[in-house]
Amino acid sequence: MGSRSHTDGAWSERPVQTRSERYASANVGDFDEPTGREVDWKLTPIKLVRDLINGELDGSPLESQVAVAQPVDGFSLAWIDRTDERIGSAGLPEDRASANAWSHFDQALAIDITGEEPTGEFIVSRSGLGTVARAAHTVITAAPNSRGILVLENSGDARIAENVEIVVGEGAHVTVVTIQEWNDSAAHLASHFAQVGRDATLRHIVVSLGGGVVRVNPSIHLSSPGSNTEAYGLYFADAGQHLEQQVYIDHEAENSRSRVKYKGALQGEGAHSVWIGDVLIRQSADGTDSYEENRNLVLSEGTRADSIPNLEIETGNILGAGHASSTGRFDDEQLFYLQSRGISEEEARRLVVRGFLAEIIQQIGAPAVEERLTGAVEAELTVTV
Amino acid sequence: MSVLEIRDLHVSVDTEQGAKQILRGVNLTIKQGETHAIMGPNGSGKSTLAYAIAGHPKYHVTSGSIVLDGEDLTAATVDARARAGVFLAMQYPVEIPGVTVTNFLRTAKTAIDGSAPPIRTWVKDVRTSMENLRMDKAFAERNVNEGFSGGEKKRNEILQLELLKPKFAVLDETDSGLDVDALKIVSEGVNRAKENTDLGVLLITHYNRILRYITPDFVHVFVAGQVVESGGPELAVQLENEGYDTYVAASAAAAEAIASAEAADAAAGVVASPAVNA
Numbered sequence: 001m002g003s004r005s006h007t008d009g010a011w012s013e014r015p016v017q018t019r020s021e022r023y024a025s026a027n028v029g030d031f032d033e034p035t036g037r038e039v040d041w042k043l044t045p046i047k048l049v050r051d052l053i054n055g056e057l058d059g060s061p062l063e064s065q066v067a068v069a070q071p072v073d074g075f076s077l078a079w080i081d082r083t084d085e086r087i088g089s090a091g092l093p094e095d096r097a098s099a100n101a102w103s104h105f106d107q108a109l110a111i112d113i114t115g116e117e118p119t120g121e122f123i124v125s126r127s128g129l130g131t132v133a134r135a136a137h138t139v140i141t142a143a144p145n146s147r148g149i150l151v152l153e154n155s156g157d158a159r160i161a162e163n164v165e166i167v168v169g170e171g172a173h174v175t176v177v178t179i180q181e182w183n184d185s186a187a188h189l190a191s192h193f194a195q196v197g198r199d200a201t202l203r204h205i206v207v208s209l210g211g212g213v214v215r216v217n218p219s220i221h222l223s224s225p226g227s228n229t230e231a232y233g234l235y236f237a238d239a240g241q242h243l244e245q246q247v248y249i250d251h252e253a254e255n256s257r258s259r260v261k262y263k264g265a266l267q268g269e270g271a272h273s274v275w276i277g278d279v280l281i282r283q284s285a286d287g288t289d290s291y292e293e294n295r296n297l298v299l300s301e302g303t304r305a306d307s308i309p310n311l312e313i314e315t316g317n318i319l320g321a322g323h324a325s326s327t328g329r330f331d332d333e334q335l336f337y338l339q340s341r342g343i344s345e346e347e348a349r350r351l352v353v354r355g356f357l358a359e360i361i362q363q364i365g366a367p368a369v370e371e372r373l374t375g376a377v378e379a380e381l382t383v384t385v
Numbered sequence: 386m387s388v389l390e391i392r393d394l395h396v397s398v399d400t401e402q403g404a405k406q407i408l409r410g411v412n413l414t415i416k417q418g419e420t421h422a423i424m425g426p427n428g429s430g431k432s433t434l435a436y437a438i439a440g441h442p443k444y445h446v447t448s449g450s451i452v453l454d455g456e457d458l459t460a461a462t463v464d465a466r467a468r469a470g471v472f473l474a475m476q477y478p479v480e481i482p483g484v485t486v487t488n489f490l491r492t493a494k495t496a497i498d499g500s501a502p503p504i505r506t507w508v509k510d511v512r513t514s515m516e517n518l519r520m521d522k523a524f525a526e527r528n529v530n531e532g533f534s535g536g537e538k539k540r541n542e543i544l545q546l547e548l549l550k551p552k553f554a555v556l557d558e559t560d561s562g563l564d565v566d567a568l569k570i571v572s573e574g575v576n577r578a579k580e581n582t583d584l585g586v587l588l589i590t591h592y593n594r595i596l597r598y599i600t601p602d603f604v605h606v607f608v609a610g611q612v613v614e615s616g617g618p619e620l621a622v623q624l625e626n627e628g629y630d631t632y633v634a635a636s637a638a639a640a641e642a643i644a645s646a647e648a649a650d651a652a653a654g655v656v657a658s659p660a661v662n663a
Contacts, residue, residue, distance in 0.1 A: 297482075332442065333479045339463035340439050340473050341493035341545060351492060355483030355528075 018312055019248060019278045024092040028103040031096035040095055043274045043306050045242055048213050049187050052161040053097045057104040057135035062126060066109060069123035074115015074148055077124065079107045086110060086139045090165035091193025091219055098191035098217075101161035104135035111150060113142040113174055121149040121366040127156035131185075136162035140176060144169035144197070149366050151177045155210075158186040166194035168202045170224070175203040177364055181376065182211035184240070192218040196227035196256075205364060206233040206262075208243045209376055215274075217246040222256035222285075231260045233275070234360040234373075236380045237303070239268025246276040249292070251285035260292035263360050265353055266303035268383070274306045281313045281321060289319040296327040297356050299349070299381075353381055387417040387454050387470065387552045389585060394449035396430075396437045396610075407433040409610040410449065413587070417552060420579065420586040422596055422621060425607030426629040431589045432476060434607070435557040438587070439473035440466050453552070468497055470552030474542040474559050481529035486541065487511070489529045490548055497549050514547045518574055536567040543574035546584075553585040554578070560595035572598030593621040608636045 025031070033054050034041040046053065061079050068077060080086065087108055093099035111124065140150065146169065166176055182188060188211055196202045208214045220229045235243040249258045264273045275294040296305035309323035330352055338348035357377055361370050396408035407430045415421050425431050437444045438451055440463040450459045458466050481489065490511060495501045502510075515524065518540045530538050539559055546554050556575065560568055572595060578584045588599060596604075596618070604620040605612045606629070613632050614620070 328482065331479075334481055336439075336441055336463060337475070337479050337481065338489075338493075340467055340475075341489075341549065342464050342467035342496035343493055344464050344496065345462075347492070347496065351484055351488070352481060353483075355481075355485070355488065357483075359483070 019280045019310070020250070020282065022094050024094050025099060026088065026092050026102045028096060028099040031099050034096055040246060043276075044215060044244060045213060048242075049097070049189060051133045052159060052187060052189050053100060055100075055133055057100060057161060058132050059104040059106045059135040061107040061109070062129065062134075062136060065126055065128050067125045069125065072122040073119050074113060074117070074146065075122035075150070076112045076114070078110050080110045080139070081107060084108065084110070084139075086141060086167070087137070087165070089139070090167050090195045091221065093163065093191060094219070095191070097161045097189040098163055101135040101137065101163050101189075101191075105137040108137035108139050111138065111140045113140070113146045113148040113150065113172070115148055116145050118147045121151050121369060123151045123153060123369075125153040125155070127154070129156060129158040129160060131157055131159055134158070134160045136160055138162070138164045140164065140166045142166075142168045142172040142174040142200075145171040147173050149175040149177070149364070151179065151364075151366065151369055153179045153181070154188070155181045155183075156186075157183050158188055160187070161189045162191075164190060164192045166192060166202065166204070168194065168196045168200045170197040171199050172197065173201045175205065175365060177205040177207065177369070178216065179373070180208040180211055180214050180216070182214065184210065184212055186211040187213045188215070189213075190216045192216065194218065194220040194229070195223050196220065196229055198224035199226040200224070201228040201230070203363070204229060204231045205360070206235075206245055207360075207373060208233075208235040208245070209380060211241065211243070213242045213244075215244040215246075217248070219248040219250065220258070221250045221252060222258060223250075223252045225253045226255050227253060228257045229259070230363070231258070232360050232363045233262035233264075234357055235262070235264040235273055236357070236377060237264065237266045237271035237273045238380065238383055240270045242272045242274075244274035246274075246278070247292070248278045249280070249290065251279070251281040251288045251290060254285060255287040256285055257289040258292070261360065262293075263295045263297075263357055264305065265297045265299055265357060265380075266305055267299035267380070269302035271303040272306075273304075275308070277309045277323065279311050279321065279323070281315060281318060283314040286315055286317045287319055288315075288321065290321045291323070293324040295325075295356070297353065298327060298329045299353070350378060350381055354378065387585065389415045389471070389553045389587075390450075390452040391434075391438070392450045392452065394434075394437065394451065395447045396433055397445050397447050398433065398443055399445070404445070406447070407444075407610050408437065411610070411612060413605070413612065415553060415585045415587055417585045418579070418583045419603065420588060420599060420601045421603045421605060422601035423587060423589045423605050423607050423612075424591070424593065424621065424624055426633060427591065429607050430610040431607050432557055433610075435473055435555045435587075435589055438466075438471060438555055439463060464496065467551070472546055472549060472551035472554040474539075474546055474554060474556045476557040476559070476561060478530050478538045478542055480531045482531060484529050485526055486529055487525045490545065493545065493549060510548060514544050517547075517577065518544055519570055520544065535562045536564070539563060539567065539571055540574070543571050547574055547578050550578075550582045551584065553587065555587045555589065557589050558591065559588075560590055560592065568595060569598060575599050593625045596621050606632055608632045609640070611636075
């Protein structure tokens with residue numbers, strides 16, 4: 001037992017390969033069933049999610065399970081057919097779970113962001129998905145020069161594989177937040193594909209607090225000049241929870257900029273987090289400015305945090321590229337120090353964890369959501385303390 | 386007037402070889418406003434005394450007691466001791482990632498006082514104390530001790546001492562690693578606290594350098610987990626000139642005498658006295 005952390009540049013783990021050559025297809029039959037040794041599956045407990053990777057999925061639209069908190073000007077939502085031209089505009093599956101979801105969904109949820117004036121956040125909630133293995137597809141389209149904050153909330157039971165496409169039009173500036181607060185038995189394998197347009201900004205935020213196996217893998221393609229992304233993540237893995245994120249930033253166009261920052265806390269026997277950060281700076285991406293980092297805070301024994309940054313640079317003409325990764329313990333000496341100043345043990349833990357994760361929560365930009373998540377993080381702390 | 390009493394304190398620490406006895410019957414009485422210097426060679430147990438008073442979980446009190454104004458703190462939690470008025474300025478303060486100095490100070494002050502400090506005067510107090518300790522304003526927004534130099538960490542300890550206003554402060558080798566300018570600044574901070582709040586000080590040090598700036602009322606020589614001699618400030622001067630050798634040799638001779646007496650007792654079939662620590 002004990003807490004293990006693992007960080008490496010991955011080069012020692014597998015042969016040098018370029019992320020850009022990874023196979024992509026919307027057809028599940030084009031992928032072999034994963035064995036668990038593949039680079040993108042080796043840290044996932046695949047025996048717990050084989051049904052989502054290999055099995056038949058219920059692809060019926062989740063019309064009664066999806067709810068909008070309240071209408072907001074500049075946002076609209078509709079169910080669209082598989083044949084709609086928006087489908088497939090942001091990317092294609094790179095793993096079998098993603099392709100399985102793609103092969104099985106009947107209708108996709110389309111969310112359009114059209115408003116040019118900043119408004120309140122648009123909150124779309126999903127719950128009551130039950131325990132049947134499902135497929136889902138969402139397409140988020142931000143019109144040129146649009147502004148907005150979209151929050152996708154998930155709670156309750158679920159076994160779901162899904163794809164989320166995000167197309168950010170020229171000059172748009174949007175924030176897409178996904179929040180996973182599933183029940184402990186839930187399994188959720190999500191792939192996000194984003195295309196960011198000329199001089200546009202996508203702020204992409206993944207918050208995973210609950211679920212048995214939660215894997216959210218965003219691939220963000222900076223495919224137009226001056227495109228920009230800020231990809232943030234926050235996770236809090238409790239006993240027995242596996243929370244994973246494989247982030248891929250693809251600098252295709254010149255003068256593109258990316259910032260990736262994921263922070264996680266782990267507490268309880270068997271809590272496991274995985275962060276893999278692939279950044280590719282293509283030959284065409286002169287003037288790229290890129291930085292990615294992952295920070296983990298270990299709160300108890302028996303946890304494991306995997307943190308693997310990979311940086312591929314194909315052009316020398318860049319502004320900057322860097323990465324950082326750390327996994328640290330909340331140790332007894334810190335506790336002693338805070339307590340020696342009169343602060344109770346419970347408060348001391350709260351102080352440290354809240355401080356650590358607040359940096360990500362504050363990126364959302366929607367005070368009500370931030371406040372709720374701060375409360376949710378504090379509730380997590382009391383689960384096993 | 387407040388009184389901190391250390392009565393016949395025996396403390397052991399867990400090591401890989403099992404529990405190791407470090408303190409062997411320490412007696413000290415410190416009244417508010419008094420400054421007691423504890424001086425001793427490396428390994429004599431000075432820092433153990435500091436940690437034991439603060440309640441560090443690694444140190445186990447096997448007998449004796451720590452009493453503040455008649456209240457027995459021997460079994461109290463670390464935070465309860467702090468709220469009762471005991472402060473430890475640490476030799477090696479740890480980093481607290483993600484918690485700014487501002488947030489930390491306010492949280493600690495609220496915990497100690499039982500209610501949040503009035504915002505206007507508090508902000509002013511923090512600013513004044515930081516200026517007095519020549520700490521840059523930017524410190525307030527940095528994470529506690531993160532990336533601080535050795536001197537900055539010590540100043541941050543004294544900043545807390547000034548703001549939290551304890552009854553008694555244990556300074557654990559606060560002077561170690563400080564250049565003379567930093568030593569003066571830190572000493573001034575301690576003297577201000579003594580003046581303003583009638584602080585009682587237990588100053589643990591190896592050298593008498595800091596005693597040029599913080600005048601002790603009493604000096605105690607600490608060897609092999611015990612106070613072996615007590616006196617006034619002149620004792621520090623004597624130690625400066627003569628070192629600890631005489632005390633260490635005397636202590637070793639005493640330990641040997643006890644051991645040989647036990648051996649003789651054992652040879653004579655007498656059950657060894659349980660008071661071997663005496």
